[in-house]
Amino acid sequence: MNVARPVQLLTPEGVRCEHPDYDISIEPAALRGLYRDMVRTRRMDAEGTTLQRQGELGLWPSSLGQEAAQVGSARALGDDDHVFPSFRDHGVVLCRDVDPAALFALFRGVNNGGWDPEKQKFHLYTLVIGSQTLHATGYAMGIAKDGAGAAVVAYFGDGATSQGDVNEAFNFAAVYSAPVVFFCQNNQWAISVPSERQSRAPLYQRAAGFGFPGVRVDGNDVLACLAVTRAALERARSGQGPTLVEAFTYRLGAHTTSDDPRRYRDEAEVAAWAARDPILRLRTYLLASGGADESFLAEVDAESEAFARRLRAEIRNMPAPDRTAIFDYAYAEGHTQVAEERAEFLARQSLSTDLEDLPAGEAR
Amino acid sequence: MNVARPVQLLTPEGVRCEHPDYDISIEPAALRGLYRDMVRTRRMDAEGTTLQRQGELGLWPSSLGQEAAQVGSARALGDDDHVFPSFRDHGVVLCRDVDPAALFALFRGVNNGGWDPEKQKFHLYTLVIGSQTLHATGYAMGIAKDGAGAAVVAYFGDGATSQGDVNEAFNFAAVYSAPVVFFCQNNQWAISVPSERQSRAPLYQRAAGFGFPGVRVDGNDVLACLAVTRAALERARSGQGPTLVEAFTYRLGAHTTSDDPRRYRDEAEVAAWAARDPILRLRTYLLASGGADESFLAEVDAESEAFARRLRAEIRNMPAPDRTAIFDYAYAEGHTQVAEERAEFLARQSLSTDLEDLPAGEAR
Amino acid sequence: MTIFPTVTVAGAINQALRSAMEAHPKMLLMGEDIGRLGGVFRVTDQLQRDFGEDRVLDTPLAESGIVGTAIGLALRGYRPVVEIQFDGFVFPAFDQIVTQLAKLHARSMGKIRLPIVIRIPYGGGIGAVEHHSESPEAYFAHTAGLKVVTPANAADAYWMLRQAIDCDDPVVFLEPKRRYHEKTRLDTGVAPGPLHRARVVRPGGDVTLACYGPMVQTCLDVAEAAAAEHRSVEVVDLRSLSPLDLDTLVESMNRTGRMVIAHEAPVYFGPGAEIAARVTERCFYRVEAPVLRVGGYHTPYPPSRLENDYLPGFNRVLDAVDRVLAY
Amino acid sequence: MTIFPTVTVAGAINQALRSAMEAHPKMLLMGEDIGRLGGVFRVTDQLQRDFGEDRVLDTPLAESGIVGTAIGLALRGYRPVVEIQFDGFVFPAFDQIVTQLAKLHARSMGKIRLPIVIRIPYGGGIGAVEHHSESPEAYFAHTAGLKVVTPANAADAYWMLRQAIDCDDPVVFLEPKRRYHEKTRLDTGVAPGPLHRARVVRPGGDVTLACYGPMVQTCLDVAEAAAAEHRSVEVVDLRSLSPLDLDTLVESMNRTGRMVIAHEAPVYFGPGAEIAARVTERCFYRVEAPVLRVGGYHTPYPPSRLENDYLPGFNRVLDAVDRVLAY
Numbered sequence A, B: 001m002n003v004a005r006p007v008q009l010l011t012p013e014g015v016r017c018e019h020p021d022y023d024i025s026i027e028p029a030a031l032r033g034l035y036r037d038m039v040r041t042r043r044m045d046a047e048g049t050t051l052q053r054q055g056e057l058g059l060w061p062s063s064l065g066q067e068a069a070q071v072g073s074a075r076a077l078g079d080d081d082h083v084f085p086s087f088r089d090h091g092v093v094l095c096r097d098v099d100p101a102a103l104f105a106l107f108r109g110v111n112n113g114g115w116d117p118e119k120q121k122f123h124l125y126t127l128v129i130g131s132q133t134l135h136a137t138g139y140a141m142g143i144a145k146d147g148a149g150a151a152v153v154a155y156f157g158d159g160a161t162s163q164g165d166v167n168e169a170f171n172f173a174a175v176y177s178a179p180v181v182f183f184c185q186n187n188q189w190a191i192s193v194p195s196e197r198q199s200r201a202p203l204y205q206r207a208a209g210f211g212f213p214g215v216r217v218d219g220n221d222v223l224a225c226l227a228v229t230r231a232a233l234e235r236a237r238s239g240q241g242p243t244l245v246e247a248f249t250y251r252l253g254a255h256t257t258s259d260d261p262r263r264y265r266d267e268a269e270v271a272a273w274a275a276r277d278p279i280l281r282l283r284t285y286l287l288a289s290g291g292a293d294e295s296f297l298a299e300v301d302a303e304s305e306a307f308a309r310r311l312r313a314e315i316r317n318m319p320a321p322d323r324t325a326i327f328d329y330a331y332a333e334g335h336t337q338v339a340e341e342r343a344e345f346l347a348r349q350s351l352s353t354d355l356e357d358l359p360a361g362e363a364r
Numbered sequence C, D: 001m002t003i004f005p006t007v008t009v010a011g012a013i014n015q016a017l018r019s020a021m022e023a024h025p026k027m028l029l030m031g032e033d034i035g036r037l038g039g040v041f042r043v044t045d046q047l048q049r050d051f052g053e054d055r056v057l058d059t060p061l062a063e064s065g066i067v068g069t070a071i072g073l074a075l076r077g078y079r080p081v082v083e084i085q086f087d088g089f090v091f092p093a094f095d096q097i098v099t100q101l102a103k104l105h106a107r108s109m110g111k112i113r114l115p116i117v118i119r120i121p122y123g124g125g126i127g128a129v130e131h132h133s134e135s136p137e138a139y140f141a142h143t144a145g146l147k148v149v150t151p152a153n154a155a156d157a158y159w160m161l162r163q164a165i166d167c168d169d170p171v172v173f174l175e176p177k178r179r180y181h182e183k184t185r186l187d188t189g190v191a192p193g194p195l196h197r198a199r200v201v202r203p204g205g206d207v208t209l210a211c212y213g214p215m216v217q218t219c220l221d222v223a224e225a226a227a228a229e230h231r232s233v234e235v236v237d238l239r240s241l242s243p244l245d246l247d248t249l250v251e252s253m254n255r256t257g258r259m260v261i262a263h264e265a266p267v268y269f270g271p272g273a274e275i276a277a278r279v280t281e282r283c284f285y286r287v288e289a290p291v292l293r294v295g296g297y298h299t300p301y302p303p304s305r306l307e308n309d310y311l312p313g314f315n316r317v318l319d320a321v322d323r324v325l326a327y
């Protein structure tokens, strides 16, 4: 099979390289910003894992290793662009200025999504694999109808490409020339299933069969991810329709804190990918090109550490959710039977805790 | 967009032509057989429409214009191959020796599929668009597990390609290298929606994105359909996995007897395609090549007429279905509540007809 | 006194869509064959011509895609009214309906509203092939986050659809397809009442006959026949399955002490069970007979030549009325 | 007397799959992550190692594809046992289950048999994120053509799964995931009874407490507590929702005159309604109180920190027992 080399603008060794179709001119300040975003993302992700281990969160899906794909693509977004994430896109959360505590609240079981999707231009995490790609496409169809020069990015994984919904989204987006960028993080695993078992063809090639371009980008190269997503977004905004971007990267951690990847994959493979660390790559380049010095790196580390500390405190002190929330958001305009259930709930227990202790499961 | 010319072995004018990848050597007797199959199919289809107009059938979806695609592909099948049809594949029904009365029984409302799918190696018609492509794929996976040198053909339309299920079938088939041929009759309409609104790319190109070959064939050229399907089946049987065949043809009639295509398409378009009649094309060639003479044509006409007459009589005299059939086939191993309902049904009315006259709807 | 014009159920729906499209500039129609063709039942006739392809979308053939993109459009501020071509073809969209459409308001703690109407022609009795005669309402009524309503006549079809479109919750709007051509007078000036209110369509004192959608006319016929035998049957058209207007049913039951529920949907784990359970609980000291249910059997919908045996018709409903009165 | 070993529910399912794989050479396991990983709950642990990739398939991530190809495999003579990773992810497969799997036997007038088991870990109480705690049984029980069963303990898990796999009808096999680690003794030699029979798991005379799956242990706890207050609660484990073993319930109700039904599924149009309606009809002259239902609310399953408020726990069930006794 004829597989294109992934678009690369920074080699794994941290050396700038050229690509005939994509280029980027980027100021040192912006480069440092990307670096800061990635480090922060990694630090936040580590905090998620720690807090889960300490029982503060029910679950945490790690974004370790995918920082370049997430930050690069997110930093390509314009203010009016809209994001439809999957459930591991913590780097995008940070770049969209969504309150990280709202994200942690979800994995703490306090709510199912606490931020305002429209205000943040960042939809809620979607746990039913692939569903959000259709929402993204519909949203993009709406942008086109509005005549707004904006676009949408839909995030999803390699595993998601097997779902009917994702393929229907590809088709709707093509048919309506919707301004949507399908950003697939091929982290090579869908829980225990390697991507070569998920699909026989390189994923970016899926797009052509629906009538729009697909491009594979080095997902550990933040500059390439930025450049390719930026181009795809511009294409979308100018009415040329969707693009599929396959960011070829790697899930360095477990699927979630409930997972034990040693059961299904080689440590050697993980080690090989760890050596292609996206943050290290940018750091090398930053230092070599004079875009930053060691003191900047130390400052970012300290700042991220402080950020994590604040976040940790906030999560630990997060108030329990209001118990009537169960009933309050089922319907926008009320529902007789729910109102009755709510009244009965309040009357019956006058908010005393149910005595039964449900066993907490480990696996999920 | 780069679109391949459809594979053609017989020009619309009825002249044999060559194709670099596909060839066929076919005896005059076999050619005459194809001709007979197509004429018979057309005659049976006309009978379906007539019987519906006379109130003998509830509905009839016409296969008019698609005879070459159906007969050509069906005659490529080996004895051990299995077919999963859609709902308009009357030509395949005939070639698989399924009792046509069983087919008419379905559209008469006597049953939902009266033949034995396993014995006929022809699955029941499937009305939920696209669902059968997954069954076909699973069946093909089973053939591969059995180590049987057989294959499966899944029939579906251009509209069906938009369904998630069809795309999931493409992916499963590719991943498991299942011996299945996806035979898409692109008759250019899905009820009122033209195929260029259903998809932005030529349909045969969809396959590549899933990692298997797609080929477009002139769907009004019975020889090309035969050759291309035969090659795809051989590929499947020899363990090389699926192929997508897009037979480019045209639905000359209404979607079904309930439909009025004048509401959405030009008569001129229909006329242009009527001129490319698949039967006429083969007839011209047969006569020109000396494969048949006028007396053969007359004989086929007479034979088809007799066939239609027998069929008509059989349908008209078809007994009403057994009323307990409602209950008898819900479960293979019984169900307490169904048994109770059955007993109550028998007791309550001792098989008298319910008096209420339900209004018969026209549109469906 | 104004004499209002008579319209068919299908015509009333068409009118409701038209006037709602005029009232809501962000309203869209989406579905298979709803544009040029005007829908397989012609319910959307001329709407694409008059509102354009940008507002009346002939979609690709993919129900999940239709509902999923409708959700996205609603998130963008649009108000999509989706048509599912037939009851039996709603299931490819089931995941989007149940896990997304129904839950997003709650998932976002009220920040997201999805004012989407899913129109589904439903029910049997039209002599159709498989998957074209089903009554899936129990699946939707069991799904928290959805509202489920169904009109039984043209005036309700018009007004309930207008109200459903105005509603900020997702509404499954079930259209009794075998009644599409039946007519009533329609006053488009004044709504006959709130969307989720049941209605006593024929008062009576001996037994309450609860029903909805295509069964209402059947039940009225039964009441008429029973009257000839001096049995006074009160017919209640539920109109809304989620929420349920229990008060109207309870009030009726408290008067009659007896109730029959008739629907085309299968009885087993079907709509009648919920009504029977609630009414029995609320009226426990008043029930003089168990609430009886008449409906489809626990079998796949049969081929059309058997549908009159499968569907709860006049005889079976009358029979249940007799049985409940015999207690 | 033999002392049989204790096993967990998850372990019993694993054993059942293993022994069925040995008994049926055409049996296959299909699902996401069931092979190398052994499933997210380790229920299929080691089965791919021992039976090979050809019989234990890690499928692509597509539930409709899984069920749809399983149907094809069954048509070819295989006997697929499909795992859906979590309750909330069965909906993408809903169309294949409802329009194909459930109907093909009828569609073919009995010529096709689809001996497919769909295993679904279901229910809440494990502190999980959204879509991982649902109880979709009513959707399946309402669907003619499917059978629906659910064990409450390890011995039943083993035997009911073996029986479900032997059955020539499609069976939805619901596994109470929060009980996966609870243990009972398991005798793999003798089946404890037919698949669709309910079981009185604790006899009593004052009130019948019907339940199934994860709620059985809760109800036993309630019965124990009630006994301390001199109330004799009979606990019936339904085990099968389709078909229902009404006779066992009716027999119990005829003795106690009072019934409470508890399940995690939402009450509204939920499983309890059918049971209440049927039992009330069958035992009409015997009922001393309305059948009361305790279950989930008509709201999307809440975030996990609220699930103990949402789920019908010990207190709510006991409360219903008190209420039904107060009539």
Ligand SMILES: Cc1ncc(C[n+]2csc(CCOP(=O)(O)OP(=O)(O)O)c2C)c(N)n1
Binding pocket: A088, A127, A128, A129, A156, A157, A158, A159, A160, A161, A187, A189, A190, A191, A251, A255, D032, D061, D063, D085, D089, D092
């Ligand atoms: C419809 C559905 N099926 C199954 C799952 C369980 N599940 C959660 S994540 C996951 C794998 C996703 O893989 P991929 O799309 O590659 O994303 P990644 O986890 O690698 O980010 C699965 C199977 C789900 N969430 N939704």
Ligand SMILES: Cc1ncc(C[n+]2csc(CCOP(=O)(O)OP(=O)(O)O)c2C)c(N)n1
Binding pocket: B088, B127, B128, B129, B156, B157, B158, B159, B160, B161, B187, B189, B190, B191, B251, B255, C032, C061, C063, C085, C089, C092
């Ligand atoms: C899931 C589903 N949705 C809608 C329909 C209604 N319907 C029947 S045929 C048809 C169009 C099919 O078009 P195509 O696949 O091109 O096949 P053709 O009719 O041209 O043979 C539609 C929309 C259906 N049968 N199933």
Ligand SMILES: [Mg+2]
Binding pocket: A157, A158, A159, A185, A186, A187, A188, A189, A190, A191
């Ligand atoms: Mg992945």
Ligand SMILES: [Mg+2]
Binding pocket: B157, B158, B159, B185, B186, B187, B188, B189, B190, B191
């Ligand atoms: Mg077509």
